[in-house]
Amino acid sequence: NMRILISGGAGFIGSHLVDKLMENEKNEVIVADNYFTGSKDNLKKWIGHPRFELIRHDVTEPLLIEVDQIYHLACPASPIFYKYNPVKTIKTNVIGTLNMLGLAKRVGARILLTSTSEVYGDPLIHPQPESYWGNVNPIGVRSCYDEGKRVAETLMFDYHRQHGIGQFYFPRFIEILSRLLFLTLFSVEIRIARIFNTYGPRMNIDDGRVVSNFIAQALRGEALTVQKPGTQTRSFCYVSDMVEGLMRLMEGDETGPINIGNPGEFTMVELAETVKELINPSIKIKMVENTPDDPRQRKPDITKAKEVLGWEPKVKLREGLPLMEEDFRQRLGVPK
């Protein structure tokens, strides 16, 4: 039996992960969430279930519980929300990750961090392999998220290295032996996923992300707002593929970082046209102003995920959009 903590489990990706993990009767699932961007609604089918528990908890505070695995997702993912209180975003990423690592170390749990493609910033290499160090503005309005996640990754590796044998010095022979021993006994087992843009049911309707914006606009009969220049690209992964990738990473032997995302690349104009065609052909597309430091292109190199996790996404954009449309129709009360 396995006790699994999911921080941020009331959010978009987290709640789908809960659904999947609850399918296995050997799993006990605990969610810790402060409901900043998530909601109990996303978990309503599990509330009261004997293998499920929901804790109102902010990860910037210490958490004392006993678990075997930690999926650490807690962090607002949408620019609107992470820019709302940038200092809080940094605290969530840094102090929050520190607390989760302290917990992992204390109880000997394996911990997976959901990092982000934003660690590559406005990338100068395309597509982005994990070895790319990124091109990130340290002092811009998006920095609280981008730099916050980068430091969260640093902390993960520092716990992994430091709570092995890093600081001790022994004769060469003993060093190698004891390094092996210490690493096995004390090192924090880490997994880092670099998640690329993900979409699907339960996304916040008004969080300003492009897929949710376009679908909501199409259903409300409003023009689709393409931010200039409209030639910027993203790669969109359907949430069930994402959850599958995260679980494989957790169960596998590779620490990462590993890119998890769908390599299908679209310009924002193409995305708007696809949404228009699939959901509401009578809708208009209008160009609007963009926000600062918007990355011009982004597409995962998933060679590593394929090789070490045997994972690749299955759901194409044209298949995923209609699944999301259904969910949005229900929540917006717009029947077909």
Add this chain to the structure above:
Amino acid sequence: NMRILISGGAGFIGSHLVDKLMENEKNEVIVADNYFTGSKDNLKKWIGHPRFELIRHDVTEPLLIEVDQIYHLACPASPIFYKYNPVKTIKTNVIGTLNMLGLAKRVGARILLTSTSEVYGDPLIHPQPESYWGNVNPIGVRSCYDEGKRVAETLMFDYHRQHGIGQFYFPRFIEILSRLLFLTLFSVEIRIARIFNTYGPRMNIDDGRVVSNFIAQALRGEALTVQKPGTQTRSFCYVSDMVEGLMRLMEGDETGPINIGNPGEFTMVELAETVKELINPSIKIKMVENTPDDPRQRKPDITKAKEVLGWEPKVKLREGLPLMEEDFRQRLGVPK
């Protein structure tokens, strides 16, 4: 009269800054330091002085005092020390800077952060202007320092922006008016210096930095250890020039970030040969292994410092090395 806090004031650069600030009889100087790499010895001439105070304090804890200006230097600068406990290095940079900013906000003090040329990582643009976003490994053994300082910069700007009026929404006209008012009343006044390699008296003798290593080796009659390939470059600024630059930045109107450093660029082999020639012509030079992620080149573009601070370094390497030699002779007990 001006009450000035210097966090990390018992360290190398901090103690020289104290000396300079104490020259002005209108200044009251308070040093907060945990003595991790600094020492009371560096401040012995001021201990007991009525305008001086020394507090044993770790910046990762809150500090409640009343001051008008904060020079926030607390952070180990040498790789040996900042790698010793990487998690602590991140805490010092992130939680330490957060606390200093909280203090600055509460008392309305102006705060200067000593950031570093390491935010440029292993730079792909040479020399480095302030607008360059850098090339930093997020998960390497130096990342605790490099990424820690980058987030410290992010926090500075977020306090500067956020504690203006960022989150409120008003009609356009009122917004502009009140933005001006709020920025004047509540915004934290920040200054960021990106310091390039600095040398001079009071450097830790065994902290593994290249100038202190070479001088100590030359005086002890040991071979100078040039780390491979030896063609990597650095630019070395004498500490009195550095202190002058920091004070001008604090007093001026520009937030920064501003590079402060000496644009004279030397390979490590050239540096070794200069030390040999000036200090001990009979000494050998030997090539040794390097450490991971060592930047291949580094040289500040100081156009901005010249323009907005009217500052440029005065002391050449060949003038500064003998001044440092004298100090090291005394501390090592090697008379001329």
